[in-house]
Amino acid sequence: MADARRLFYEMTVRYVLAWTTLVSRYAKWDMKSASELFDRMPEKNPVSWTSMISGYARNGLGHEVLALFAEMMLFQVRPDQFTFSSCLCACASIASLKHGKQMHASLVRSNLRPNTIVVSSLIDMYSKCGNLGARRQVFKLMGDKQDTVLCNTMMSALAQHGHGTETLQMFENMVSSGVKPVTTTFVVILNACSHSGLVQEGHRLFKSMTDDYGIVPHEEHYACLIDLLGRARCFDELMNQLENMPCKAGGQVWNALLGVCRIHGNTELGRKVAEHLIELEPQSSAPYVLLSNIYAEEGRWELVEKVRWLMDERHVRKERAISWVEVQSRVHAFTVSDWLHPLKDKIYSVLKQLADQMEEDASVTNAEN
Secondary structure (H helix, E strand, O other), X not given: OXXXXXHHHHOOOOOHHHHHHHXXXXXXXXXXXXXXHHXXXXXXXXXXXXXXXXXXXXXXXXXXXXXXXXXXXXXXXXXXXXXXXXXXXXXXXXXXXXXXXXXXXXXHHOOOOOOHHHHHHHHHHHHHOOOHHHXXXXXXHOXXXXXXXXXXXXXXXXXXXXXXXXXXXXXXXXXXXXXXXXXXXXXHHXXXXXXXXXXXXXXXXXXXXXXXXXXXXXXXXXXXXXXXXXXXXXXXXXXXXXXXXOOOOOHHHHHHHHHHXXXXXXXXXXXXXXXXXXXXXOOOHHHHHHHHHHHHHOOOHHHHHHHHHHHHHOOOOOOOOEEEEEEOOEXXXXXXXXXXXXXXXXXXXXXXXXXXXXXXHHHHHHHHO
């Protein structure tokens, strides 16, 4: 990056291509510098605008994407398919159906012929914003142009909403129509089986990868299988798969096992897995947090402090999870222990009611069993 910057400033004449190239490079890791350079550009073309929009989208700055797109329209710069794809991804990231629909309308008015990337972004946006009907309509409009990428996106959307059986049916339809599944297809399918408790189907598809499609399972596939077996409490089969993996288990597999330990409260195994993961991925916060929680449950407070000290020593920070929801065209964001929302009293009151109802339902189910 330093060489690119030096060459840029050594130029006697800086054409828009040179400016755009440097902006694009900055946008991959330093949006502040990218924005400053973009504002200094004497001339901007559609690629310049799209580079900034894509950079904001990649860095999860959805609101900045929408603001820049509005400015782009104000300057009457014509967006292309890559612009719309990034903007739709931004709408999905902040769960804003209102802005997503507006972006879709802008796409239609532009008379651009949507490519696979744009249609996939549309499906993903409608799915993450909860409009399942529009998601299906967009997919059906592609007709015989439904390729592997679109099918994967649609199946992933179905899986995210817990429609495991429908995901498998779509997979069967995809294969029968002549669309060939690829490595990522099976990641999507196995995840769908895992979250829907379809153990036998997941096991069959895992075996089918190699037997029917000649695809060698990667670590990500084994991680999905570990998660599938763990959620279904098939611990003997899980350990058998771990011991007989043809490749060395990496971070994805161990994180999947860590998730299983978290779900079923297996603190002994969880501690061993977390300690191993800390050695394997020292900058990932997940194993530190779980290990700290395990020690806290055991009342070993000196070890809790040791884990926290280790996180500080290694500059490991836990990212705060954020949930988004759009109500009456207004996006609301929530974090853990968030007391800043103006309707916080009503929100926590409803949460308590839901928690009480779930506890009551669980008690009734246990009594019946």
